[in-house]
Amino acid sequence: MKLEDINASAWAKLETATRTPNASFRFLNLCSVDGEGRPQARTVVLRRADRLTCVLEFHTDVRSPKWLEISANSQVTALGYCGETRLQLRLQGMAELHGFGSPVAITAWSKIPAHTRRTYAGGPPGNEQPADTADEQASLISTDEAEGKVHFGVIILRVSVLDWYQLQRENNRRARLTYNDKGITTSHRWINP
């Protein structure tokens, strides 16, 4: 891989992953920092990637801890690894939150299927669910998909740094790319792995 091809190649993989259910980069670890300065990580589905603006999109419940963490500290990292190609992508930047009533959330909500909409109609993520009523609770989740709308939120990550790491038997390669707020590449260089 040539240094000048890394940007297009990495973003093509991310864009493809949004349309490919089993792609490795379909599931990224989204990492934020909580109110006590502790790192927090969780798996999220990559819903959209745009190489022109260097933006990644994720969907979540606005009642979740991650939403609160990111509203207090917008610095996040998304981390992905593809076992098949042995490529790691570490994408760092600022996250924007778009909740109920925002144009971004309205557009995203209009595109998600009913069964996904229903996942937002249950109780607040992370709240205790008594073990003996877990199954009952599941069946009580509203089948009215519209009820979840107020809980649905979109996280837009504006990537400012891409750390690209290719594991190779004899010669690991690593590159660091930076972008400005319009998604224009401002630097790209090989760095020591």
Ligand SMILES: Cc1cc2nc3c(=O)[nH]c(=O)nc-3n(C[C@H](O)[C@H](O)[C@H](O)COP(=O)(O)O)c2cc1C
């Ligand atoms: C394969 C997989 C995909 C997931 N996708 C999402 C997702 O797209 N959005 C989301 O909010 N949570 C998703 N989750 C759940 C999160 O990993 C996490 O457990 C949950 O959102 C609570 O995170 P928080 O307590 O840090 O807010 C997914 C979990 C798995 C196992």
